Amino acid sequence: xxxxxxxxxxxILARDPKADTLFVYGxxxxxxxxxxxxxxxxPRPENVEFFETPAQAEAAGYRPSKRATGDQTxxxxxxxxxxxxxxxxxxxxxxxxxxxxxxxxxxxxxxxFHRIFKAVTGLTPKAYASAHRSRKVRERLKGQNSVTDxxxxxxxxxxxxxxxxxxxxxxxxxxxYKAGGTNNTILFAVxxxxxxxxxxxxxxxxxxAILLGDDPDTLxxxxxxxxxxxxxxxxxxxxxxxxxxxxxxxxxxxLGLDLPLDLRGTAFQERVWQALxxxxxxxxxxxAQIAERIGVPQSFRAVAQACGANSLAxxxxxxxxxxxxxxxxxxxxxxxxxxxxxxxxxxx
Numbered sequence: 368x369x370x371x372x373x374x375x376x377x378x379i380l381a382r383d384p385k386a387d388t389l390f391v392y393g394x395x396x397x398x399x400x401x402x403x404x405x406x407x408x409x410p411r412p413e414n415v416e417f418f419e420t421p422a423q424a425e426a427a428g429y430r431p432s433k434r435a436t437g438d439q440t441x442x443x444x445x446x447x448x449x450x451x452x453x454x455x456x457x458x459x460x461x462x463x464x465x466x467x468x469x470x471x472x473x474x475x476x477x478x479x480f481h482r483i484f485k486a487v488t489g490l491t492p493k494a495y496a497s498a499h500r501s502r503k504v505r506e507r508l509k510g511q512n513s514v515t516d517x518x519x520x521x522x523x524x525x526x527x528x529x530x531x532x533x534x535x536x537x538x539x540x541x542x543x544y545k546a547g548g549t550n551n552t553i554l555f556a557v558x559x560x561x562x563x564x565x566x567x568x569x570x571x572x573x574x575x576a577i578l579l580g581d582d583p584d585t586l587x588x589x590x591x592x593x594x595x596x597x598x599x600x601x602x603x604x605x606x607x608x609x610x611x612x613x614x615x616x617x618x619x620x621x622l623g624l625d626l627p628l629d630l631r632g633t634a635f636q637e638r639v640w641q642a643l644x645x646x647x648x649x650x651x652x653x654x655a656q657i658a659e660r661i662g663v664p665q666s667f668r669a670v671a672q673a674c675g676a677n678s679l680a681x682x683x684x685x686x687x688x689x690x691x692x693x694x695x696x697x698x699x700x701x702x703x704x705x706x707x708x709x710x711x712x713x714x715x
Contacts, residue, residue, distance in 0.1 A: 369412070369413075370412040370413065370415050370417075371412045373417070375389075375390055375392070375403070375417050376412055376415070378403045379392060379403050379409070379415070380409070381403075382403065382404045382405070382406065383403055383404060384403075384404040386402075386403035386404070387402045387403055387404050388479050388482065388483075389403075389419075390403065390417055390418060390419055391403075391417075391418050391420070391421055391424050392415050392416065392417050392418070393415070393416040393417075393418060393424050393427065393429040394410045394414055394415060394416075394429075395414045395415075395416060396410065396414050397410075398428070398429055398430060399429060399430055399431065399432040400418065400421065400424040400425075400429040400430070400431060400432065401432050405432065407432060416429075420664075422659065422664045446483045446486070446487060447487055449473045449474075449475070449480075449483065450483060450484050450487040450488060452472070452473065453469050453472065453473055453480070453484060453492070454488070454495065456469065456472055457469070457492070457495060457496050463493070463496035463497075464492075464496075466480070466481060466492055466493070469484075469492050480492075485662075485663065486663060486664070486665050486666075487663075487665055487666065488635070488663075488666065488669070490633075490634055490635050494634045494635075497634070551570065551571070551594065551597045551598065552570075552571070552597070552598045552600055553568050553569065553570050553575065553590070553594065553597050553598070553599050553600070554568065554569045554600050554601075554602060554606050555567065555568040555569070555576075555587075555590060555599055555600070555601065555602065555606075556601065556602030556606055556607055556609075556610045557583045557586060557587065558607075558610050558611075558614060560614045560617050560618065561617070561618060561707075562579055562617060562700075562704045562707060562708075563579060563580060563581050563704075564579070564580050564581060564582060564583040564586055565577070565578070565579055565586075565610070565613065565614060565617075565680075566578040566580075566583070566586035566587065566589075566590060567609060567610045567613050568590055568599075569606070569609065569629075570629045572627075572629040573626065573627035573628045573629040574609075574626045574627065574628050574629060574679065574682060575628075575629040575631070575678075575679075576590060576593075576678050576679065577613060577678070577679045577680045577681060577682055578590070578678065578680065578700075579680050579700035579701075579704060580700065587599075609626075612624070612626075613626075613681065613682070616681060617681060617708070617711075618711075619711075620648050620649075620708075620711055620712045621648070623648070624681065624682060626682055628679060628682060628683075630679075632673070632676060635666075635669065635673065636673040636676055636677075638661045639657060639661065639669075639670050639673035639674065640673065640677060640679075640683045642657050642660050642661050643657070643674070643677075643683050643684050643685055643687065643688065644683060644684065645660075646684060646687045646688075648712050649712045649713055650687065651687050651688065651689045651693075651709065652687060652688055652689075653667075653688065653689060653690060653691040654667040654668075654670045654671050654674075654688055654690070654691075655667040655691055657670045657688060658670045670688075671688075671697060674688055674697070674699075675697070675699055677699065680699070680700055681708070685698070685699070686698060686704075686705045686708045686709060687709070687712075695709065
């Protein structure tokens, strides 16, 4: 099928603004890309190349036209405001609103709303609502609410629906989470490495914390703060082998590190963390590149926040994420530790 026969070419000829969310087109003779509604001079159809997103056009070597840049800035701001309003709507609702209700509230079609919501937040509306409810449960369980009251206050229509996912949401039974980790044993050990003090902790599901710092006592208090009533048990000989494995990786990255992990984050955070684990030893990626890899190119700031929320140093290698210009910055355990880790991995 030639470009002239493609229905997208008809949208360009009509300068149809409704098609602006569906595709962009690159002009081979100028090297720029435009939205279908662009008032720019129409190119010859044989010089046109279609792309689903601006990111795809830029990856193919096209740059945005001046008009496209201005339009995109305005559109991005409008989309961000619509999504912010939708998030507030979700958070205020007694039960999660349907996609159709959210789209109607935003004045968009369900397809278009779903697309921009995910582009801005990195989550689908359903996943955002689920994460919000889970957060409300955590907050209420830490208060004086009963477990049942906490579930219904957070928007779960039945106990059974929540208990089906409680293991992933809380990492333990809701009643135990409310009691600050009661009935849960967390093994831990504190050691020393060339980066300073290191604490490794493990729940029944896997390694739940790898903390770095200057003071061993501070690291233990950080662990206690998360589950003040959990049974924290100092390591035996077998567990000391685990911390030795982590320290060995820090000192010699070529050894590799493959541990069962107990991840406790939002759906978006866990997508980011998985993308970090896919970065090979010795390589780096920018926050923008990670956002692109998980399919949400506009969410690079949220990617940075997910890196900061990581409590599993080196196992989830957030130290491999740098600024777009290659500068090293933003590390939970100190920029100097980040530089040292990267330097060792480059020599690997």
